[in-house]
């Protein structure tokens with residue numbers, strides 16, 4: 001027998017949370033459909049509380065090891081139709097519709113470790129030294145939680161997730177990991193599994209990880225989820241990259257209001273952000289909404305970075321919106 005950890009996304013508002021529970025399964029049997037009490041997750045009323053868990057991506061469980069598994073699920077109604085909180089189903093449809101554009105995503109997840117009510121390693125009273133030496137820093141005076149970060153990236157690798165790297169961030173106790181590049185569904189599934197592993201591993205250190213986009217008000221960086229993207233055409237030449245930036249500039253409100261709760265607290269125009277209600281794009285510009293990396297401008301092909309999504313964004317929603325906006329525009333311009 002082995003343990004399968006069924007993981008799903010709940011109906012918490014304004015930001016959904018991860019949930020999981022364990023099923024013991026006979027050897028040789030694959031994890032199948034299961035259920036849960038939706039009245040405890042803001043996904044159903046008490047009178048008809050059953051929701052369905054449908055496995056969509058199964059990986060080895062790096063925490064329990066052995067034959068144990070992680071089972072990422074979609075939530076369905078008992079009619080087997082997607083639950084209203086299931087944002088993955090709409091992404092699956094958009095990814096299929098625009099599959100010929102071969103969209104890739106690479107997402108940079110920023111997050112902050114907390115020890116009780118304060119960021120990990122911060123003094124009980126007052127604040128640490130102002131931001132400067134922490135980004136990609138080294139040393140016990142500047143780095144808090146590296147052992148958790150190492151355990152997390154090892155776990156992601158052992159689970160077969162496409163983790164691309166990690167770094168310490170500008171605010172002390174803030175960190176980043178990247179997933180990608182991979183197709184929209186795989187990138188988003190891997191991101192949700194990597195988030196679950198982050199919370200689960202930090203739990204063993206008595207530390208909580210938060211995706212709060214602005215955990216400390218004032219002169220401290222917020223936490224984002226820069227979303228790098230490319231179509232096949234963008235990976236081959238430069239004009240489609242500029243066209244994608246312009247297309248995103250025509251749908252600013254639709255995107256920003258779906259890029260994570262509290263985006264106006266983070267996208268202030270300070271701390272390496274552009275104001276949430278002002279769209280801009282440019283080469284190397286970390287104060288723009290969309291940045292074209294310097295190397296991409298030199299190579300005249302590659303990808304662009306949407307810097308607006310919050311740390312607490314839903315990757316199923318963000319990758320769907322970018323796929324729809326960029327690919328619909330490409331088709332309008334006659335790129336099939």
Ligand code: ADP
Nearest residue numbers: 104105106107164178179180181228229230303
């Ligand atoms: P930054 O300089 O913004 O901190 P990072 O190195 O943290 O950049 O993240 C860049 C991300 O871009 C990585 O996740 C990487 O996988 C992704 N990426 C690289 N090439 C592409 C591409 N062609 N399409 C989409 N994403 C890409």
Ligand code: MN
Nearest residue numbers: 108176178226
């Ligand atoms: Mn980065």
Ligand code: MN
Nearest residue numbers: 108110169176
């Ligand atoms: Mn970063």
Ligand code: MN
Nearest residue numbers: 108226305307
């Ligand atoms: Mn970035």
